[in-house]
Amino acid sequence: MKLFFFLAIGGTIGTWSRYLLQGLVQPPSGSFPWGTLVVNIVGAFALGFFMRFLLGSAAAGPEVRAAVTIGFCGAFTTMSTFSFETVALLGDGEYWRASAYMLGTVIGGVAAIVAGTATASRLL
Numbered sequence: 001m002k003l004f005f006f007l008a009i010g011g012t013i014g015t016w017s018r019y020l021l022q023g024l025v026q027p028p029s030g031s032f033p034w035g036t037l038v039v040n041i042v043g044a045f046a047l048g049f050f051m052r053f054l055l056g057s058a059a060a061g062p063e064v065r066a067a068v069t070i071g072f073c074g075a076f077t078t079m080s081t082f083s084f085e086t087v088a089l090l091g092d093g094e095y096w097r098a099s100a101y102m103l104g105t106v107i108g109g110v111a112a113i114v115a116g117t118a119t120a121s122r123l124l
Contacts (some may be wrong), residue, residue, distance in 0.1 A: 006063040010071020018043075018076045032097055033085040036078055037104055043077030044109035048116025056124045 018039050026035030047069060054065045082105055089098035 010067030014075030
């Protein structure tokens with residue numbers, strides 16, 4: 001039961017954080033989904049960092065690790081929205097933007113995981 005409480009807290013904070021960051025980044029009239037792209041890259045960095053740091057140290061117990069990685073990062077990042085927005089761009093004939101969005105998300109996400117892991121490794 002304690003684990004579910006930690007997951008709920010992490011998920012709630014991740015959801016609020018995503019909403020706030022996406023709202024700050026996404027221009028109201030923009031046709032490119034900058035908010036989701038930034039959220040996914042920041043979330044990938046955070047997940048890489050926390051997985052490496054929390055598993056490589058005794059900084060947190062299993063409940064806190066689950067709250068941060070599954071709860072926060074799981075609620076913060078948004079693959080389903082990425083997929084929907086990509087299909088919408090393709091449906092609107094925005095093939096270049098859809099391609100840029102897909103490449104930016106995948107390459108940016110992988111690069112952010114590497115950067116997050118490397119940053120955590122330097123702290124250990």
